[in-house]
């Protein structure tokens with residue numbers, strides 16, 4: 001691809017994302033439909049795309065200022081973001097733009113008058129400007145800035161970490177081998193890897209290798225999973241022979257980890273409101289050598305079955321749908337797609353889901369509630385609301401489970417697991433473990 005064609009690809013992807021596309025999926029689709037684009041070009045396009053998404057608030061601030069757009073005008077055009085990025089970050093001058101934005105096949109169309117003004121007036125400006133509001137400087141939505149500042153007790157580095165590149169983490173599949181053997185295999189296959197700090201199964205990979213080509217991946221020795229997500233699954237403390245329900249299983253990320261902890265023994269049910277998402281778990285379960293998992297979509301057809309399972313499960317894991325605020329570093333476009341009204345809606349949904357799932361837990365069994373959100377509304381507040389309505393459940397401190405299950409230094413103090421990218425180097429995660437109390441006799 002010529003440099004101009006790479007830029008055009010970035011502009012088209014930015015356009016797609018601005019009109020509702022999700023960055024990861026949009027990029028995968030774009031490349032799938034254009035198989036002729038080689039791997040170097042793909043990486044270069046994806047790298048610039050994600051870098052622009054991470055700088056979006058500051059780029060928009062500059063475009064609005066230069067073009068004298070009012071703060072309530074719609075977001076700037078995708079091309080304006082790209083042009084601003086090339087000037088503010090790469091110091092492009094007019095001639096470079098004229099050479100690439102030449103309207104040739106696969107190249108960006110020639111510059112408009114407004115774009116030329118942008119290029120002239122932005123020349124020699126730095127990306128950061130002292131007049132930028134705090135939310136712009138830290139690249140968080142305006143509605144979230146106050147909340148996050150309070151949550152992180154004015155620690156600016158926590159806000160900044162929400163916008164940094166996330167590492168690629170793999171989970172060793174204990175059904176196939178231990179971490180040392182998995183790391184050896186990955187090294188032999190050309191990867192640079194190290195043991196990640198918290199999960200005894202986590203392997204951190206340098207760079208962004210194409211895992212699809214690796215035998216270790218095809219053989220199910222490792223699975224992609226953020227270290228934080230691995231810890232959630234470990235804290236479920238699922239044991240061989242137990243009955244375990246992964247209530248919001250999606251494409252099975254946690255189901256796989258739970259199956260390995262259960263050593264393929266016992267009953268593992270993956271349920272989800274979306275049968276389509278559950279279907280995506282099938283191939284992953286096969287690759288991982290999981291034999292004890294069954295899929296049960298939460299639909300009319302299975303409603304009776306779920307009713308009959310009341311009080312039968314040792315572990316019910318609720319990996320609830322959430323705002324994903326803990327994964328903003330991985331999905332920098334997502335934060336601009338949600339607002340406070342979504343958080344309020346999610347909170348209602350989370351309370352309904354945890355209440356429904358709790359019915360499946362047997363006496364002495366555990367309900368594990370997790371989100372990849374860092375907002376207390378979706379976490380501590382959901383748990384407090386649930387416990388107020390369900391006095392038959394009590395909190396089991398994660399520090400206690402950690403000591404029994406993992407044994408190393410626990411990353412948190414107190415009852416709940418609350419991980420943050422800055423403090424723990426993982427995505428932001430929350431986990432609470434609740435136990436169904438033994439029934440007290442009323443005689």
Ligand SMILES: C[S@@+](CC[C@H](N)C(=O)[O-])C[C@H]1O[C@@H](n2cnc3c(N)ncnc32)[C@H](O)[C@@H]1O
Pocket residue numbers: 229247248249250251252253254255271272273274277298319320321322353
């Ligand atoms: C955070 S995702 C789960 C991710 C998955 N556990 C993993 O580790 O890969 C949340 C899931 O909840 C599902 N969901 C949404 N509403 C639900 C409901 N009312 N009951 C059960 N699952 C629901 C969504 O379809 C989605 O797959």
